[in-house]
Amino acid sequence: MELRVTDLACARGGLPLIEGLSFAVASGEALVLRGPNGSGKTTLLRTLAGLQPALKGEITCPPEEMAYAAHADGLKSTLTVAENLSFWAEIHGQRDITGALEAMNLTDLAGRQAQHLSAGQKRRLGLARLLVTGRWLWVLDEPTVSLDAASVALFAGVVRDHLAAGGAALLATHIDLGLPEARVLDLAPYRAELPPDLGFDEAFL
Numbered sequence: 001m002e003l004r005v006t007d008l009a010c011a012r013g014g015l016p017l018i019e020g021l022s023f024a025v026a027s028g029e030a031l032v033l034r035g036p037n038g039s040g041k042t043t044l045l046r047t048l049a050g051l052q053p054a055l056k057g058e059i060t061c062p063p064e065e066m067a068y069a070a071h072a073d074g075l076k077s078t079l080t081v082a083e084n085l086s087f088w089a090e091i092h093g094q095r096d097i098t099g100a101l102e103a104m105n106l107t108d109l110a111g112r113q114a115q116h117l118s119a120g121q122k123r124r125l126g127l128a129r130l131l132v133t134g135r136w137l138w139v140l141d142e143p144t145v146s147l148d149a150a151s152v153a154l155f156a157g158v159v160r161d162h163l164a165a166g167g168a169a170l171l172a173t174h175i176d177l178g179l180p181e182a183r184v185l186d187l188a189p190y191r192a193e194l195p196p197d198l199g200f201d202e203a204f205l
């Protein structure tokens with residue numbers, strides 16, 4: 001299986017951000033997106049996940065093959081950790097949540113309501129969700145926010161296991177996740193030209 005992006009252009013809030021972007025991610029590969037704040041990493045991931053249309057270009061991997069973990073964890077606050085995972089597992093036709101609980105060090109928290117978790121624990125639960133989707137491509141937007149060093153290492157191991165099992169990952173992250181085998185894609189060369197009529201009008205200064 002492969003994600004292939006060809007000559008993609010995307011926009012946010014009506015403004016073109018990225019243009020002429022082509023890349024591929026195959027089974028067993030991780031690709032890390034780099035670029036300064038506002039360069040369009042989230043916009044690109046949202047476009048790939050099918051949450052917004054591309055301005056132009058082709059994306060070969062259908063959104064049903066992707067599990068998208070956005071900035072927000074999307075937890076159901078009054079459900080327990082185990083209930084949250086079981087809910088997502090059922091949606092994706094999976095049953096066993098034991099492996100996901102263990103992998104993200106959540107077993108001891110299984111009976112706690114999501115609203116009573118710390119920020120890092122919530123994030124671990126949000127990431128554990130990936131493991132019950134059974135999906136091939138993990139699309140991850142700043143997955144390590146709120147995680148301590150031990151949890152970052154734990155999650156890097158989870159990603160590595162996913163790759164070893166034939167999965168793939170596309171990540172936007174500002175930190176070194178500890179995945180030296182990952183390729184890096186810098187978005188800077190693909191920055192779109194803004195339309196000329198978007199400059200400030202001196203009459204309003």
Ligand SMILES: Nc1ncnc2c1ncn2[C@@H]1O[C@H](COP(=O)(O)OP(=O)(O)OP(=O)(O)O)[C@@H](O)[C@H]1O
Pocket residue numbers: 012013014017035036037038039040041042043044
């Ligand atoms: N809902 C929105 N409506 C309009 N513009 C937006 C919206 N969200 C983001 N933008 C703008 O789109 C541009 C790209 O934002 P995006 O979140 O894709 O960047 P990013 O590379 O992920 O940034 P960061 O590293 O800060 O997470 C920014 O200039 C931002 O201000």
